[in-house]
Amino acid sequence: MQDSQTSESTQKTIEETIVSGILSAKIRPGTRLSENQLATLFSVSRTRVREAMMRLETRGIVHVSPRRGWFVVEPSAEEAIAVYEARRVIEAGLLRSMRVLTDEGSKALDVHLNEEKTAMAAGDRQRLTYLMGDFHIRIAELSGNAIIVDILRDLTARTILISMLYQSEFHAAQSHDGHCRIFEAMQAGDFVRAAELSVEHLDEVEMGLDLTTRPDPLSELRSSLSLPPKTVSPTPGPKKPQLQRSN
Amino acid sequence: MQDSQTSESTQKTIEETIVSGILSAKIRPGTRLSENQLATLFSVSRTRVREAMMRLETRGIVHVSPRRGWFVVEPSAEEAIAVYEARRVIEAGLLRSMRVLTDEGSKALDVHLNEEKTAMAAGDRQRLTYLMGDFHIRIAELSGNAIIVDILRDLTARTILISMLYQSEFHAAQSHDGHCRIFEAMQAGDFVRAAELSVEHLDEVEMGLDLTTRPDPLSELRSSLSLPPKTVSPTPGPKKPQLQRSN
DNA sequence: TCTGGCTATCTTGCATACAAGACAGGAAAG
DNA sequence: CTTTCCTGTCTTGTATGCAAGATAGCCAGA
Numbered sequence: 001m002q003d004s005q006t007s008e009s010t011q012k013t014i015e016e017t018i019v020s021g022i023l024s025a026k027i028r029p030g031t032r033l034s035e036n037q038l039a040t041l042f043s044v045s046r047t048r049v050r051e052a053m054m055r056l057e058t059r060g061i062v063h064v065s066p067r068r069g070w071f072v073v074e075p076s077a078e079e080a081i082a083v084y085e086a087r088r089v090i091e092a093g094l095l096r097s098m099r100v101l102t103d104e105g106s107k108a109l110d111v112h113l114n115e116e117k118t119a120m121a122a123g124d125r126q127r128l129t130y131l132m133g134d135f136h137i138r139i140a141e142l143s144g145n146a147i148i149v150d151i152l153r154d155l156t157a158r159t160i161l162i163s164m165l166y167q168s169e170f171h172a173a174q175s176h177d178g179h180c181r182i183f184e185a186m187q188a189g190d191f192v193r194a195a196e197l198s199v200e201h202l203d204e205v206e207m208g209l210d211l212t213t214r215p216d217p218l219s220e221l222r223s224s225l226s227l228p229p230k231t232v233s234p235t236p237g238p239k240k241p242q243l244q245r246s247n
Numbered sequence: 248m249q250d251s252q253t254s255e256s257t258q259k260t261i262e263e264t265i266v267s268g269i270l271s272a273k274i275r276p277g278t279r280l281s282e283n284q285l286a287t288l289f290s291v292s293r294t295r296v297r298e299a300m301m302r303l304e305t306r307g308i309v310h311v312s313p314r315r316g317w318f319v320v321e322p323s324a325e326e327a328i329a330v331y332e333a334r335r336v337i338e339a340g341l342l343r344s345m346r347v348l349t350d351e352g353s354k355a356l357d358v359h360l361n362e363e364k365t366a367m368a369a370g371d372r373q374r375l376t377y378l379m380g381d382f383h384i385r386i387a388e389l390s391g392n393a394i395i396v397d398i399l400r401d402l403t404a405r406t407i408l409i410s411m412l413y414q415s416e417f418h419a420a421q422s423h424d425g426h427c428r429i430f431e432a433m434q435a436g437d438f439v440r441a442a443e444l445s446v447e448h449l450d451e452v453e454m455g456l457d458l459t460t461r462p463d464p465l466s467e468l469r470s471s472l473s474l475p476p477k478t479v480s481p482t483p484g485p486k487k488p489q490l491q492r493s494n
Numbered sequence: 495t496c497t498g499g500c501t502a503t504c505t506t507g508c509a510t511a512c513a514a515g516a517c518a519g520g521a522a523a524g
Numbered sequence: 525c526t527t528t529c530c531t532g533t534c535t536t537g538t539a540t541g542c543a544a545g546a547t548a549g550c551c552a553g554a
Contacts, residue, residue, distance in 0.1 A: 035536070045509045050536090051301050058302045060394070067515045067536050085344075086394040093340020097332075147307070147333040151398060282506070292539045297506085314506050314545045 014042055014052040019061060022072065022157045024130040029074040029161040033062065059154045073161060077211040080162045084206045087155050088199050091136060094143055095195035101186045105142045109183050112138050116176050128172055133160055135179050166209040178204060261289055261299035266308060269319065269404045271377040276321040276408040280309065306401045320408060324458040327409045331453045334402050335446050338383060341390055342442035348433045352389045356430050359385055363423050375419050380407055382426050413456040425451060 021027040038049045053070050056062040064070050075083065112135055119128045133156040140149045163170075178201035185194035268274040285296045300317050303309040311317050322330065359382055366375045380403040387396045410417075425448035432441035 034534095036534090046536090047508055047510085051298070054298050054301050055305045058305045064536080068517085069535060082392050082394050085390075085392050086398075089340040089344050089390075089392075089395060090337055091340075092343070093336040093338075096339070096343075097336050143332075143336075145329050145332050145336075147329050147402075148336060151333075155394075281504095283504090293506090294538055294540085311506080312546095315547085316505060 014038060014044075014049060015055055018052075018056060018072075019059075019153070019157055022061065022160055023133055023153075025126050025160055025164060027072055029072050029165050031072040033070040033072065035070065061154065061157055073158070074165060075158060075162050077166070079158075080166060080209065080211060081206075083155055083158050083162060084202055087136070087152070087159065088202050090148065090152060090155070091139070091198045091202070092195040094140060094148060095182075095186070095191050095198055098143065098186070098191045098194075101142070101189070106187060108138060108142075109135075109186070113176070113180060113183060116179065120172050120176060125170065125172075128170075129160060129163070132172070132175050132179075133157075139182075162209065163205075166211055168208070168210050171204075171208055174204060174208075175201070261285060261291075261296060262302055265299075265303060265319075266306075266400070266404055269308065269407055270380055270400075272373050272407055272411060274319055276319050276412050278319040280317040280319065282317065308401065308404055320405070321412060322405060322409050324413075326405075327413060327456065327458060328453075330402055330405045330409060331449055334383070334399070334406065335449050337395065337399060337402070338386070338445045338449070339442040341387060341395060342429075342433070342438050342445055345390065345433070345438045345441075348389070348436070353434060355389075356382075356385060356433070360423070360427055360430060363426065367419050367423060372417065372419075375417075376407060376410070379419070379422050379426075380404075386429075409456065413458055415455070415457050418451075418455055421451060421455075422448070 018027065018033070033053065035046045035049045035053070038052075039046045042049070053062055053064065057064065061073060062070055063073050112131070116128070116131045116135070119131055136156055137149060137153055140152045143149075178197065182194050182197045182201065185191070185197055265274065265280070280300065282293045282296045282300070285299075286293045289296070300309055300311065304311065308320060309317055310320050359378070363375070363378045363382070366378055383403055384396060384400055387399045390396075425444065429441050429444045429448065432438070432444055
């Protein structure tokens, strides 16, 4: 990484604890993150918690509602689309730019895919969620480019939040299959094909979302209030429903 | 973009002032950013300056040397390579994913290229630096994807810092020409070609760097210490003149 | 002159105190 | 019973104070 791991290990711990909690689907979108609670939880003062929150905010993981609190982001449908778009662009661009798949890289992906299969057989859904996201990070790691890895990690975290909001059912087998096919193309040295498959894979996952479902039941009401109570509007276009309320 | 612009306008101002200072090459890499000075400069307390610094740190713009101070990053040669690699991946991926160039988009790029030409004729190097980076951001804006725009803005800022460190001479005409050719391919609807040209363009710029020149004269010494001293340079090497001086 | 160490000063690191807005719950009025 | 308002409590926003490390410059000793 570009920064030294010199000091502030605690800060990084707060940040990373939250991010990895999201990556493994243990923290839901909209979860309230109280500065005081985190402070006592990590045995630090609010100052340091705040710094971690600020960092997470610039990473698009968390947002603050002024004087009300910090919340794990609940991406709107538009933001969800943007996240998938960004991932397609970056992951396809990355695969296209690859020239070789090293033996260690091949081995790492193979191990990973076996873990996916194991988790799938065990029905360990949380672990599966984590692994499904991690696959893409693993690919990024093959490039050795820390910048891209960081970007994709944050986008993956957001993707998982999106899944928790909009994904009706979890097509684990389909995703796993997609990963396997990408891997096969890479092994064959056909990175263009791998890129195409990656785009298709992300499309599939995105298609599996129900982006018409509002995470906030109030927004339905809200939008119907600003409309004539007739039977109009096949799709009422409400503003981004950014209300929080998770537990 | 992804965060609301709800409050903390001052914070954003500190952040954006620094970033735009970098984008227009008014702030050099290694510039010291004193919390106290910024605090008085922006008429706020250190607290808010610190928050801005934390944010800039996660964006890869600034780094902190513990108990010594905040500094605008001085990317190493390896980091410079990673930044260009990331830009190639993302920008090529972006162009490949484009399907149409709207009239407004075409117009915007045309206006931009004329500005480049004007600045080039006027020999306004600072403005030229800004415009040369901004071209790529403009392209990102065409996608309408705020995530990608943010990512590329930060990478562009880093690119400019890299240029200030390693670029021996400024091939403005060559860059401008590269931009024009990308634009032409886009106008022709050939986004695959535009992506290829974009990669070539970034390659050219990267090749124009002298990545063997160390920004830190001490590293020469450092490396020579672990090497047989063929020709010892008697330069005592004064520390980097990292004073802030923007105009 | 050169070297070594000490101290004064400047920097960030971190905690805490207080301000101020948001919200919930209850009391009072209708 | 319903509505309104008020107040207590909880939240973040911001400044400030103090601790501790880093640095520069001076002074003494060789």
